[in-house]
Amino acid sequence: MPAFEALQPGVGPIPGEHYLAAEPSALFWGRLPCAADSPVLTVDSGATVTIDTISHEGVLEDQGRDPIGYFAGHGVPREHVLDDAVALAASSHPRVLGVDGPHVVTGPIAVRGAQPGDLLTIEVLELAPRVPYGVISNRHGRGALPSEYPADGITVSVFSPIETGPDGQLLDAGGVLHGTVPFGGDSERRARFSLAPFLGLMGVAVAGAERPHSVPPGPFGGNIDIKLLVPGTVLHLPVQVSDALFYAGDPHFAQGDGEVALTAVEASLRATLRLTVTPAAEALEHFGTVTGPLVETPEFLVPTGLSEDLDEAVQHAVRAAIELIHARWGMDRPNALAYLSAATDFDISQVVDVVKGVHAKIRKADFDD
Template identity: 35%
Template sequence: MSIHSIKRSQCHLAWDNSIPPVAHIKSGDVVSFDCLDASNGQITPTTVASSLRTLEISTLDQVNGPIYVESAKPGDTLQIDVLEVSTADWGWTGILPGFGLLADEFTTPCLKIWDLPVGQDFAWFDKLKGIKIPLRPFAGEMGVALAAKGPHSTIPPYNTGGNVDTKHLTKGTTLYLPIQVEGALFSTGDGHAAQGDGEVCGTAIETPMKTTVRLTVLKDKPHVKTPHFSTPKGSDDPKGYYCTTGVGPDIREATRDAVRHMITVLEVEHGLSREDAYMLCSIAGDLRMHEVVDMPNYVIGMMMPKSIFGHQSA
């Protein structure tokens, strides 16, 4: 196993399978990334709200990479084990004109700069009111290149990942992405110190981020057609969750796809009939709105507690 390091300067602004990789690695190698925040360094601890009107929007949500993984072929699955995630000692949350679920109602720029002390597992939203936020850092962007010729914006999520903004992809989680091009061409970025499901105003606690992942090519998981992930023990459920997603511009169809993909997992990996799998989704699965603001696509998850499978694990 080799360990590779990717610098902040080794980044790009679109999913495009013609972008030359910044590193070639073997399946199972570990890669560490040093990433700027989603503003691409335009926002600093001294930035004021009025400056948000002059942000260079075209440079937002850059990602670091791409990484070429040897033996990765279209139809394979890339397993991304999140080994470490750390943030800077500061972050920001903003209301950006034109962004967010209620963009038509919140048109005035607003900016909050956060203190994120090293070693502290929470940040104060309002100390006088006693409102503090548990910190669960993760990368908002993790994806592989699309087969369709680019460039494709890094703002929306895709079936191949990208800006999935899913708060469960923290240290200890394993993400699975469908590979569409040779080498997979994996990239990551958009550090978040904390976020709620949906990221409704369009920003989380945005922060520069260092993350380390292991990238492994799987030949035996071809049923992964959208991002899937498996959370570790103790993450809300004693054994964690296995989640399938639906990604698309129609929220109902994205939800239906999330359920369909879970049915397939239950058939293939647990030997259930299609009918039993559908019923199990209804009585044990939880639907979550993971990402609802990065148009044109939504990310809807179907989360299945792994504890219901006894000695088996998803």
């Protein structure tokens, strides 16, 4: 097996009908697109798009805003540092430190014909690692334990390489790549865990002329950090503006539900997605009224709840799940609540993005069969 080659801009497999590179002119940094922003790409409904995404880790100011130097300190050769990350760090991209968020967002992409009331349906077809490493950080006093970690108030960034063989090839154990986290101190031991890449941030533009902060998610999607969104799954988002104006970013190699340190294994991905407009009438028939992100996997329908208060996020997720079951299968709402209590897991998506997230995994076979 050959040694890993980084997916530099325009290099390597590009399976989509369209390709969007992560050039500075096609990026937002710390903010999300709004209705006043112009698309960098326009596609028809049903088109496939390959999108390069950049992780903010290694690019941020508290890591020197110098990806080459930062990753060299972890033994990463120059050819494994992404040229588009280097270009972004060296650019005068308009990001206000301490005011804007950290996330690098590629887009927006206009999808012809999308209108408010419709859903934008995003099928995740392929997610390819662009580099053989990621970073997990605890910073800003905004993890799950903000008064305790980081202990000295200084950013802690843990380098997490993908397991590789003696010739530099990625080790693929039974179809699964593995990441590692060192024990720390004088120990040479590492914890080993399986990787499941996904995009933490996918969204549609909001109405108006004000760009939202990149951290808190909302009805438009954004930084929802739902680790279920691996290849073979779908995200439905309620369209807010004409042509939807879709964007993606915050790529991960892995995440535990909760994302308690603040970030998970943040690492750049090349994503191939299919963008389809689901008309309002069809969306209503299949899902009822969708007011926020809705995930669909081969096994589950996954409505979400969002709030700065975790208890309220759970309540929103329960209400969304009741309405989905009632609309899709015709079950009475009290019976839907009983079913949810008996058979549905309500998982914490994340607790670190100001607006906390909860998602409910409703097993489709319990109704369809």
